[in-house]
Amino acid sequence: MSAMRIVALSSLLAATMLAAATNAIARSADNDELLTLPTSKENIEAGLEADAYQTGLSAYIWGYPLVRMERVARQYSDVPDPKPATSYRAPVNQIGWATLLATPDAKDMPTANNDTLYLSAVVDLSKEPFILHVPDTNDRYYVVDVFDMWQNLAHYIGRRTTGTKAGDYAIVPPGWKGKLPKGVTRLDVSTDKVWLWGRLRVNQGEAMEPLVKLQQQFTLRPLSEWKNAKYVATAAKLPDMPDTGSDPLGFYKQLAFALKSNAVPPQDKALFGQFARFGLTKDGFDDSKLTQPQRDALVRALKDGPKVAVSALSSSGTERNGWSWVRGLDDFGYTYPLRALVAGPYLGGQGEKEAMYPLRSTDSRGDQLEGSKKYVIHFNKAPPVSAFWSLTVYNAADKMLVDNPIQRYKLGTDTKGLKVNADGSFDVPLQSTKPDGEFAANWLPAPSGPFYMILRLYQPKDEVLSGKYDLPQVEPVQ
Known part of the structure; x- marks a missing residue:
């Protein structure tokens, strides 16, 4: 074959390949709107609007826990006068304790439990670390959670993790280079403020005076005043957050x-x-x-x-036998919607090894729980836990405890007179009016309108964590 013929064939082949490539690009352009979209004023404006929406939405989901925690820091350090016995508010850098269990009148905390006395302390670490002293609780359940300002649960102090003997724990801000006293456990945090959120177990009907004396043995002092038994925190107030008024942004x-x-x-x-x-x-x-x-x-x-x-309840949660709960409340990672949800109506929630919080708002048919109906909750056996368990009802509208004539706000480990069958099973009538029948003593009062329940499992055993324990079904009564 002559050289000229070879060159001609090569040129033809190259032209054919170029045409094929051009046609392929044209075909791909038909499916790639960015390659063909005009840079018109209308498209630019629409794009700016869409971009504002998606970045604004991301900013809300990411930033809500920080805003919420800053609001809470101010709310929980604003002490009413007189202070209700169910309130745990205290000035900045001081411990506040509730001295009575939560009731329907306790409005500070949504979905409050009726099992423990709450502790709260907003701590400003901008000048130095603070040392929390905890007394010997003689195996009584307690926990103090150390939250940073992003609603991340940085540390647990309490029965499950550190035991119930007396101890001293230094909460250390980022960048601090000093030295701690011997015998003090160092707990590093990532923000210059933290929120301490604690719980102290109360057995049904026990005297409160000894518990109040035990509460007084929990102390919080700056490192420079650690050994000063007469130390009294100076009055401190956080700067006000911007008053946004009616500003929609x-x-x-x-x-x-x-x-x-x-x-x-x-x-x-x-x-x-x-x-x-x-x-x-x-x-x-x-x-x-x-x-x-x-x-x-x-x-x-x-x-x-x-x-x-x-939506994080669905996307990040587990559903079993009609109950929903989420894991990982002490390690959110990049699951920002879940962190935002917990920071809101479930503020102060803990990881599953400390406590699990199965939540339920529907019956076995999938219908919303309503006070106009009657239900029976059947437990094959009591939940297997290393601490205690409780089942609590809340109004759906305000997420508060339910007022009722017998002042029973939960049913659980320490419920007196709970009727249990020989095989360990028991039924719980769930309704707004007093029931009759064999299990009337197990009545858990419901409100007149929509409601939901939380089954709290403190220090759940492996049978619960693994899913082997069957959560109770909620059956409507015909």
Whole structure:
């Protein structure tokens, strides 16, 4: 074959391949809208609106726990006068204890338990570490959770993890380089403020005076005053958060305020950088350059954000026999919707080894639990736990305990007169009116309207953690 013929064939082959490639690109362009979308004013405006929505939604889900914790820090350090016995509020850097179990009148904490006396302390570590002293509780269940300002549960102090002997625990802020006294356990945290959230077990009907004396043996002092038994915390108050009034974008202003005293975690810096596109940066929230469609999109994001958080019950939870619960409350990772949900209506929730919180709002047919109906909950046996268990009913509307004529707000390990069959099984009538029949003593009062329940399992055994224990079914009574 002549050289000219070879060149001609090669040129033809190259042209054929180029045409095929061009046709392939054209065909792919038919399925790639970005390659063909005009850069028109309409498309740009629509894109800015969509971008504001998606970044604004991400900012809400990511930042809600920080805003919530800053709000709680101020709420729980604002002590009413007179202070109710069920309140655990205390000034900054001081321990507050509830001295009575929660009742329907206790409005500070949604889904409060009726099993333990709550402890709360908002601690400012900006100057130095604080040392928490815990007394010997003689095997009585207690736990003090150390939360950072992102609602991350950094440490447990209590029966399961550190035992019930007396001990001293230093809560150390980031960057502190000092030396701690001998015998003090160091607990490092990632923010300059923390929230201590504790629980002390109360057995039904026991005298409260000895428990109050035990509470008084828990102390919180700055490192420089650790050995000063006469130390009294000076009055301290956190700066007010921005008053957003009726500003529909007020959440972002409060988030920007909270970020001034809480650094963006290193693993979140790339995510946070995206929020600059709608005006949220380390310098604050500047909405002066937003278009009206962008503003509308951000308002819509704030409306949809709570729904995304609530969806974590499905996306991050486990459902068994009609009950739903989530694991990993002490290690959220990147599951920001779950962290936001817990920071909201389930503030202070703990990891599953400390406690499990199966939640139920429907009967065996999948219908919403309603006070106009009657139900029976059948336990094959009591939940296997190393501490104790309880079943508590809450109003669906306000997530508070249910007022009732016998003042029974939960049923559990220490319920006096609980009727149990010889094989360990028992039934619980669940209704708004007093029942009759064999198991009337086991009545758990329900409200007149929609409600839900939480089955608390403190220090659950492996049978629960592995799923081998059958959670009780809720059957409607015909």
